[in-house]
Amino acid sequence: xxxxxxxxxxxxxxxxxxxxxxxxxxxxxxxxxxxxxxxxxxxxxxxxxxxxxxxxxxxxxxxxxxxxxxxxxxxxxxxxxxxxxxxxxxxxxxxxxxxxxxxxxxxxxxxxxxxxxxxxxxxxxxxxxxxxxxxxxxxxxxxxxxxxxxxxxxxxxxxxxxxxxxxxxxxxxxxxxxxxxxxxxxxxxxxxxxxxxxxxxxxxxxxxxxxxxxxxxxxxxxxxxxxxxxxxxxxxxxxxxxxxxxxxxxxxxxxxxxxxxxxxxxxxxxxxxxxxxxxxxxxxxxxxxxxxxxxxxxxxxxxxxxxxxxxxxxxxxxxxxxxxxxxxxxxxxxxxxxxxxxxxxxxxxxxxxxxxxxxxxxxxxxxxxxxxxxxxxxxxxxxxxxxxxxxxxxxxxxxxxxxxxxxxxxxxxxxxxxxxx
Amino acid sequence: xxxxxxxxxxxxxxxxxxxxxxxxxxxxxxxxxxxxxxxxxxxxxxxxxxxxxxxxxxxxxxxxxxxxxxxxxxxxxxxxxxxxxxxxxxxxxxxxxxxxxxxxxxxxxxxxxxxxxxxxxxxxxxxxx
Numbered sequence: 038x039x040x041x042x043x044x045x046x047x048x049x050x051x052x053x054x055x056x057x058x059x060x061x062x063x064x065x066x067x068x069x070x071x072x073x074x075x076x077x078x079x080x081x082x083x084x085x086x087x088x089x090x091x092x093x094x095x096x097x098x099x100x101x102x103x104x105x106x107x108x109x110x111x112x113x114x115x116x117x118x119x120x121x122x123x124x125x126x127x128x129x130x131x132x133x134x135x136x137x138x139x140x141x142x143x144x145x146x147x148x149x150x151x152x153x154x155x156x157x158x159x160x161x162x163x164x165x166x167x168x169x170x171x172x173x174x175x176x177x178x179x180x181x182x183x184x185x186x187x188x189x190x191x192x193x194x195x196x197x198x199x200x201x202x203x204x205x206x207x208x209x210x211x212x213x214x215x216x217x218x219x220x221x222x223x224x225x226x227x228x229x230x231x232x233x234x235x236x237x238x239x240x241x242x243x244x245x246x247x248x249x250x251x252x253x254x255x256x257x258x259x260x261x262x263x264x265x266x267x268x269x270x271x272x273x274x275x276x277x278x279x280x281x282x283x284x285x286x287x288x289x290x291x292x293x294x295x296x297x298x299x300x301x302x303x304x305x306x307x308x309x310x311x312x313x314x315x316x317x318x319x320x321x322x323x324x325x326x327x328x329x330x331x332x333x334x335x336x337x338x339x340x341x342x343x344x345x346x347x348x349x350x351x352x353x354x355x356x357x358x359x360x361x362x363x364x365x366x367x368x369x370x371x372x373x374x375x376x377x378x379x380x381x382x383x384x385x386x387x388x389x390x391x392x393x394x395x396x397x398x399x400x401x402x403x404x405x406x407x408x409x410x411x412x413x414x415x416x417x418x419x420x421x422x423x424x425x426x427x428x429x430x431x432x433x434x435x436x437x438x439x440x441x442x443x444x445x446x447x448x449x450x451x452x453x454x455x456x457x458x
Numbered sequence: 459x460x461x462x463x464x465x466x467x468x469x470x471x472x473x474x475x476x477x478x479x480x481x482x483x484x485x486x487x488x489x490x491x492x493x494x495x496x497x498x499x500x501x502x503x504x505x506x507x508x509x510x511x512x513x514x515x516x517x518x519x520x521x522x523x524x525x526x527x528x529x530x531x532x533x534x535x536x537x538x539x540x541x542x543x544x545x546x547x548x549x550x551x552x553x554x555x556x557x558x559x560x561x562x563x564x565x566x567x568x569x570x571x572x573x574x575x576x577x578x579x580x581x582x583x584x585x586x587x
Contacts, residue, residue, distance in 0.1 A: 111571070111574060113571070113574060113575060113578065114574065114578065117578045117581075121583055164520070164522070165519075165520040
């Protein structure tokens with residue numbers, strides 16, 4: 038224990054990190070662990086959560102407009118030059134953030150930061166790029182996403198759990214029509230402002246990133262940060278037709294992920310840490326045709342926790358769902374052994390420490406800085422948790438309204454009361 | 459490319475020189491009138507359909523919806539008058555001020571994109587010293 042904690046403290050001390058704000062009001066965060074590659078992410082609060090009414094799916098379109106023509110360089114030139122530098126450009130969309138990222142060899146930040154900045158400061162957002170380049174990719178994203186039962190189940194789970202805001206669909210539905218270019222421009226002009234984005238770097242120093250950011254993001258209007266009503270958990274259940282039988286049983290919280298939730302997710306996690314082993318999760322004893330995995334999705338002011346079950350048919354889903362409910366009730370009754378709790382805690386701490394160590398951790402810290410919050414590692418909090426506290430936490434959790442989403446053959450899908458909830 | 463809107467032309471130099479412009483303008487107007495396309499209700503850019511294969515087809519697809527609709531409408535009217543071997547009534551002739559180059563900028567844009575692609579395909583990269 039002590040060794041782990043010392044190592045984490047050492048990591049925190051070694052990496053040069055600083056909370057600071059560059060010229061006018063751009064939030065800049067950098068952490069350098071001495072790795073041979075660097076990465077810069079422009080994190081914009083422009084996820085689907087902030088979509089204005091009547092513009093569902095506009096965030097998804099804006100994501101695919103990343104790295105298209107800007108006043109400085111055309112889309113083709115951006116790609117070709119990045120290839121010459123051996124860099125990797127990517128844009129990812131979550132419910133809260135649009136992350137425009139460049140990964141490159143150390144020392145090339147002088148090329149890649151202006152490239153990222155031009156995508157945000159002076160995007161052209163041309164109508165024919167929307168029809169020729171962006172919209173076809175949007176449709177490919179949507180069509181490949183809906184083939185996954187997991188994606189559809191989580192979309193419905195968010196909608197049921199949080200309704201508006203966090204409940205907004207992440208991507209366009211496959212039958213959507215392209216929006217007008219004016220709508221994209223309007224959303225971009227609201228999202229791309231100094232107070233609405235953070236520049237986050239790993240593998241380069243804070244001062245270097247600050248000086249580059251203040252130089253290249255100066256042309257951005259100061260504007261105001263996009264806002265969305267504070268997340269509120271509702272819960273409920275829904276069924277939907279699907280070719281991929283999937284069941285989601287979960288609970289939402291308005292608030293940051295707690296130690297109890299992380300430990301519970303680790304307790305139910307089935308993915309083995311050793312090859313050829315089933316692991317000790319209570320869900321590992323399910324037949325191989327029923328697959329269950331716990332998920333924990335943290336947002337800036339809410340958390341969604343749950344278990345996704347996939348099976349061949351509704352009977353399999355019912356079997357998996359009953360096992361999940363049984364496992365949760367067992368923890369709530371304090372009926373699990375000390376060493377299993379120890380295993381869950383160790384796993385939760387490991388997961389949290391791995392995140393803290395990597396690029397995802399740097400981005401999480403930068404995002405917390407953008408939101409004006411402090412980032413807390415769960416490692417120490419999980420350490421303090423014992424069997425009794427976990428049991429109390431779980432029994433309180435079970436008293437709230439669950440979120441249950443069942444996909445598959447509607448005629449036979451299980452409902453929450455049939456699963457014992 | 460010698461003909462058409464992207465062809466070899468002194469227009470820029472002539473327009474920038476006031477005296478030269480004053481001298482050539484009447485001849486130009488007379489020539490355009492003689493071409494007769496305005497009497498069929500067409501614009502100059504309506505004529506450049508198939509003479510420039512690739513860039514102009516892409517450019518036409520990039521026209522805003524209303525522009526594309528109006529272009530098709532003018533083509534139909536022009537074709538109909540051509541079949542009748544008649545010009546439109548004089549009131550419906552295209553006025554010189556309406557003869558806007560709505561397609562040429564788009565064709566130029568497509569050509570610039572092609573040129574950039576060719577340039578990048580042939581680029582020689584040298585390491586920074």
